[in-house]
Structures are given as structure tokens and as C-alpha cells.
Amino acid sequence: MFTKVLVSEDMDDISKGVHASLSELRITNIHQVQYCDDAYLKIKKAILDENPYQLLITDLSFSTDHREQRFPTGEHLVKTLKKQNSNLKIIVYSVEDRLQKVRLLMKTHGIDAYVCKSRRGLTELTEAIRTVFKNENYLSPQVAQALGQKADLEITDFDIELLKQLSNGLSQDEISAYLKKRNMTPSSLSSIEKRLNKLRIQFKASNAIHLVAIVKDLGLI
Amino acid sequence: MFTKVLVSEDMDDISKGVHASLSELRITNIHQVQYCDDAYLKIKKAILDENPYQLLITDLSFSTDHREQRFPTGEHLVKTLKKQNSNLKIIVYSVEDRLQKVRLLMKTHGIDAYVCKSRRGLTELTEAIRTVFKNENYLSPQVAQALGQKADLEITDFDIELLKQLSNGLSQDEISAYLKKRNMTPSSLSSIEKRLNKLRIQFKASNAIHLVAIVKDLGLI
């Protein structure tokens, strides 16, 4: 079994639960951090010390505070880590259950397991750790279909953000300004129009109002 | 207690429940119809026979089928009946819980009681029958405020229809055509604009998209 594990999770209580589960697996060398940046530094440091972590368990979303972060989300972190092909295994443990997102993490970023936080979350996490240790991948049942062939609809985080702002009453112009202010890209009015147009086609909506009504019904926002 | 009662309700199971409640009140002369038109005819006939109904319990919405109806809803029925001031008492028993609607039925059309279909619906209906028999009015607790002074927000059926069509993707122009085809008034583009503008102000929405998002969240459509 793994002997040295890092947990990156900003919620104390959850972090404690993960810690307990790890202990039950007889893993004693457990470290925890509350920022992805700290996780990155710790991992790098451990490699330099020639005593690297074997497994990282990380959340995706971290509440933001005053501290400016290089890795604002777990996704940024795992993307960077997996590019530097070390032997580090990564398990993402998050409430997010969009297939699109899970597929991206597994296929593109190459994480080793994805576990949804839910009632059975910790049980599944234990299972995931065992599976990953055997060099296999693990997916929570509710997102197991994520690796299915059909790349169903491509709804990105950006799309969701767009739809949310739209339903909040912002005009496309205002959304553009909003994105620019946050240094998010794309942010041009033209791009926003283009994306919304694509979404309208995808959802067979006849206009923006219809589109918002549809995605609200689907619970997408 | 009442001795002769008519129940107008198109859902079999509910109708059965009402029948049971009436029986418990020792009312034996109970007739049931599934169309408002039938209710009207039966009531008229009974008057001619000099053995009129004393109480009508009616739903508001009736599923439409091929048969063309003079009274498509319970509202049409009670409106007509109450205009012909007979001694007939009327209790409306419906899922509708919009205060505006209840107020209209009570104040303008002059029904004697309004009971909301809900978990306690039948209990309240029994209570309503007893109360109405004493020549008093009855209102389900959840809509009891309907008679309160403040004529809060005026959301009419027309508004709801407008919002529904809007969320279905019709443009204002198309809604206008839609209304004209159904001989509903108002139907001009100008009127539709005006109404939607009023709704936007009422709900503090910054545009039509926002408006639809808000009323969907409120469950109004």
C-alpha cells in the first residue's frame, strides 16, 4: 500500500474524514494542505528530498481568500503535475459530477481516479485508493459512464458561466466586460455571441430566452 | 346539513375522495360530473324540477379533450352561476394557490369557499362545507391572506401565459400572432411589450431573459 500521501482539501471536516479513511488503510505518513499552491510546493520539495509522495488526493474547488494563488483550482494543479510525468498517482475527490468534466480530467489530464463526494464518498475513496495502488483507474459509479465512447454534448465550464450570467440578467456586452475584468478568455462580445449561438443550436433553442429556460429545466444552472 | 350536492371534477380518484368525505357528513344525495358544461346543465335541470342543488364543489382546471365546451374551466362556470343569484353555494377545490386568483374568485365572483388541494385538502374541504352551511366563507389556511387588504402583486393568467410562451422560445411578435389566432385579447405587439415591461419592473428583472429565469425559479411557470 502507499506509504506517503498528500491530501489537498480546504474543508476541515472533509479533510478529517479522508484522514480517517487513510488511517484505516494503515497509511501513516499523511500530510494535508489547504491550498493547491502549498500542495505543489510540498510535492516538489519531497522530490528534491528524494522522498516523494506516491499519491495525491485533491479537491477541485477551493474557496478563494486574499492570498493570490498560482493554482486556483485542483484542476490547474493536476494538469501541471501530470504533465511532469512523475510517478505520482492522483485521485480527484470532488462534488462535481458533470461527465464532461470527469472525462477531461481522466482522458486529457490523466488522473488515476475520480471519486464523487456523496453519502458513499469515503467508501468509494477507499476503494479508489486500493484500485489505484494496483495501477488501475477508478471512477465513482455515478460518473462511470464518463469514459463511455459517446462524447455526448460538450458543455464547458465557460458555457455554464455564460449561461449563469445570462440568467442573472447581464447583457452580452456586460458579460464581455465582466469576463475582461476577471481576465478570463475569451471575453469579446463576438466570442460570446458565437458560444451562445452554438449552445442555442445544441439545445435547439430559438433564442436566448428559450435557451436559458431549457438549461434551467435541465438543472444545468 | 346540505342534502343535495353536485361535484364537478374530472379526476376520478379525487372525485372519489370528495365523495367519501361527503358521505361522512351524512350527505347522501351526491352527483358527480366530469365537465363543467354537464354541471351547468344538471344545475339548471334541477332548478326546473324544483329540486335544486344546494352546493356545488368544483375544480378549476379540466383537461381538455375533443368535446367543445361552453365552460372550459371552473372559473367560467362559477362566474356564470353566481351571476344568476340563486341560493346555490359554491366551493372551489383546486390546486391553484395564487392569491390573486383566489381573491378574484371570492371577491368578484362571490364563491363561498376556496380549498386548496393538498395533503390536508379533504379535511379542509369538510371544514369548508360545514362553514359554508352556516352561511360563512371559508379559505384554506395557505391562501387565507388572499382577502387581506394589500392587493400585492397582480399576476394575471394572461401574464402567466405570456411568460410561458416567452420561455417556450416565441418572440414577442410570434406571441402576438399566437394570441390573435386564439382570439385572445390583448394581442398587439405593443400590449405584449407593455405587459412584459410591467413584469420586468415588478420582478426587478433587467431584461426578458432575467425575467424568465426569475419566474422559473419562483415556480410561477
Place this chain on the structure above:
DNA sequence: TTGTGCCTTACGGAATTCCGTAAGGTTTTG
């Protein structure tokens, strides 16, 4: 390296929505 494809951005015109003003008709009120 060059070509191909994809993405972001810009631009322009048509369609639609937004908003104020106003005329004509009906209902309410004094």
C-alpha cells in the same frame, strides 16, 4: 516548414427588444 483546422476577435446589417409618447376607446367615479 507549411498547410490545415480551430479559436478569438472584428465588423456590418437585419431582426428583435426596449422605452417613451400618444391617440382612441371603455370603465369608473364624482
Place this chain on the structure above:
DNA sequence: CAAAACCTTACGGAATTCCGTAAGGCACAA
């Protein structure tokens, strides 16, 4: 009855959305 209030409709202009076209940048592959 007449004034006031309200409703429906029309119109015009500004703002926004909708939609096609096109240029420039970047990544991937031949």
C-alpha cells in the same frame, strides 16, 4: 353627464441580439 383612470394599440428611435463573413493567431500534423 363629464372628468378621470385605465386599457389597447400604434409609432419611432435607441439598444441589443442575431447571423454571416473574414482576418489573425496558435497548435498539430504531414
